[in-house]
Amino acid sequence: MNLPPVPPELPEPPLPSPAAGPSDAPLPGAPSPGAPLPDAPPSGAPSPDSVSPDSVSSDSASPGGPAPADSGGARPRVRPPRRRILVVGAGVAGLTVAEELRRRGYDGELTLVGDEPHVPYDRPPLTKRFLAGGLPEERLHLTSSAALAAADIAWTPGRRAVAADAGARTVTLDDGRVLPYTDLVVATGVAPRPLPGTAGVPHVCTVRTLDDARALAGRLTPGHRLVVAGAGFLGCEAAWTALSLGCAVTLIGREREVLPVLGARVGAAVGDRLRAAGAEVRTGRRVAAVREAGPGDGLTVTLDDGAAVAAGTLLVAVxxxxxxAWLAGTGPDLSDGVRCDAGGRAAPGIHAAGDVAAWYHPGRGRHRRLEHRMSAAEQGRAVAAALLDAGEHPASVPFFWTDQGPHKLTVYGLPGPGARFEPDTGTVGDDRFAGRYREHGRTTAVLAWNAPREALRLRRELTDESARSGPRAGDAPAEAGAASPDSAPAGAR
Incomplete structure (x- = not known):
């Protein structure tokens, strides 16, 4: 897989205090300043949040034993409880946290729980090279069971977290096991939204996991009729791959153009290229009903305008x-993922990273989830550093890319719903162009279409402008419980 070069680390403003979010608002689930944490250990015991893996002494006094007499010498040190870090979620973010902790010298207990039976793997190729049959499965793997064991990471595959108790600091798995922790890292990602009325209907699938991609790949034979519901990144990427395999493709999107997060002009350019490649693209439409056409005849997909589309397979990417859900009652704000400060801290003893985490972004002055592969890795490294009190932060300018057939789109920044794309090099619709997203007189993001060097140049301009202007006055953090108005798109890389 050819990935674009990872941008260098950028300077980041100081992290807000763990006890207070932006604008001095209390961190979700945190007590008022000066008050003890609700799940603090008994008096005299060190807080699990502050236990260092290197602070264990071999001459500790016996717990609960009598205090030694003061003979004027050094007092024996009390051995703190052994630290246990539990990472739930084994995608890029969760694996990065675990590996980075070991790389930085953490030698305490470390458990990684994943809900799939596979070792952690890379998801972006699932809708592209892997789906097309051009990438062996082993090339997806980010690690191996042997490597995890060698790093002394307790690997628990094929298990889901079903409940958590922040007071007892435990997580319950779907097999009944209860795992204790001193620090919990939430990296459980996202789940596909179902299409109403399709539960139990055959020939309906998603493409979120490796098993999903395997099943879909077996269906994409020349002449097969694929209908894709959803014209975001995943839906468009899968449509391109199916076209390359000789399938008949119909793409259905609810917005006026495909890839609406990139704006009408860029979305229209992608839609035009899909049509030129042979896809039937129906925008401004939604699926109203799905039924079996008859034994062996596939499906009939009815749209909201009454049109009926024949399908051998319906791919849902909405x-x-x-x-x-398993975190209910644990303290963090869960209104749109796990709401965190700028270092990934969501509540005492709880951090989050990856697609599930709504981090505070100082450059935008708000919380936002970034469903991008690069952001997941950056956040994973930052959380590992925060757990070891290193205080590092992810890059201030988010980055993602998407392969739309033969075209690579690279984006730095966060295009907002009201931003207008203004070309800087070339013209929208050319084989190569680049430009800026402008909103309220400010550049919020840059995009390059088959123009990686232009992307880096514009990225430098974006970084400089963000450093000069800082957050906008209208970008105050949303109130607790309110979803971000411009949550990042699912499927971006």
Missing amino acids: GSAPDT
Whole structure:
């Protein structure tokens, strides 16, 4: 897989205090300043949040034993409880946290729980090279069971978290096991949103996991009729791949153009290229009903305008929802993922990273989930650093890319729903162009179409402008419980 070069780390403003979010608002789930944490350990015991893996002494006094007499010498040190870091979620973010902790010298207990039976793997190729049959499965793997064991990471595959108790600091798995922790990292990602009325209907699938992609790949034979519901990144990428395999493709999107997060002009350019490649693209439409056409005849997909589309397979790619139900009652704000400060801290003893995490972004002055592969890795490294009190932060300018057939689109920044794309090099619709997203007189993001060097140049301008202007006055953090108005798109890389 050819990935674009990873941008260098950028300077980041100081992290807000863990006890207070932006604008001095209390961190979700945190007590008022000066008050003890609700789940603090008994008096005299060190807080699990402050235990260092290196602070264990071999001459500790016996717990609960009598205090030694003061003979004028050094007092024996009390051995703190052994630290246990539990990472739930084994995608890029979760694996990065675990590996980075070990790389930085953490030698305490470390458990990684994943809900799939596979070792952690890379998801972006699932709708592209892997789906097309051009990438062996082993090339997706980000690690191996042997490597995890060698790093002394307790690997628990094929298990889901079903409940958590922040007071007892435990997580319950779907097999009944209860795992204790001193620090919990939530990296459970997102789950596909179902299409109403399709539960139990055959020939309906998603493409979120490796098993999903395997199943879909077996269907994409020349002449097969694929209908894709959802014209975001995943839907468009899968449509391009199916076209390359000789399938007949119909793409259905609810907005006026495909890839609406990139704006009408860029979205229209992608839609035009899809049509030129042979896809039937129906925008401004939604699926109203799905039924079996008859034994062996596939499906009939009815749209909201009454049109009926024949399908051998219906791929549902209508968005995703954060996997947070198991965290109910643990303290963090779960209104749109796990709401965190700028270092990934969501509540005492709880951090979050990856698609599930709504981090505070100082450059935008608000919380936002970034469903991008690069952001997941950056946040994973930042959380590992925060757990070891290193205080590092992810890059201030988010980055993602998408392969739309033969075209690579690279984006730095966060295009907002009201931003207008203004070309800087070339013209929208050319084989190569680049430009800026402008909103309220400010550049919020830059995009390059088959123009990586232009992307880097514009990125430098964006970084400089963000450093000069800072957050906008209208970008105050949303109130607790309110979803971000411009949540990042599902499927971006």
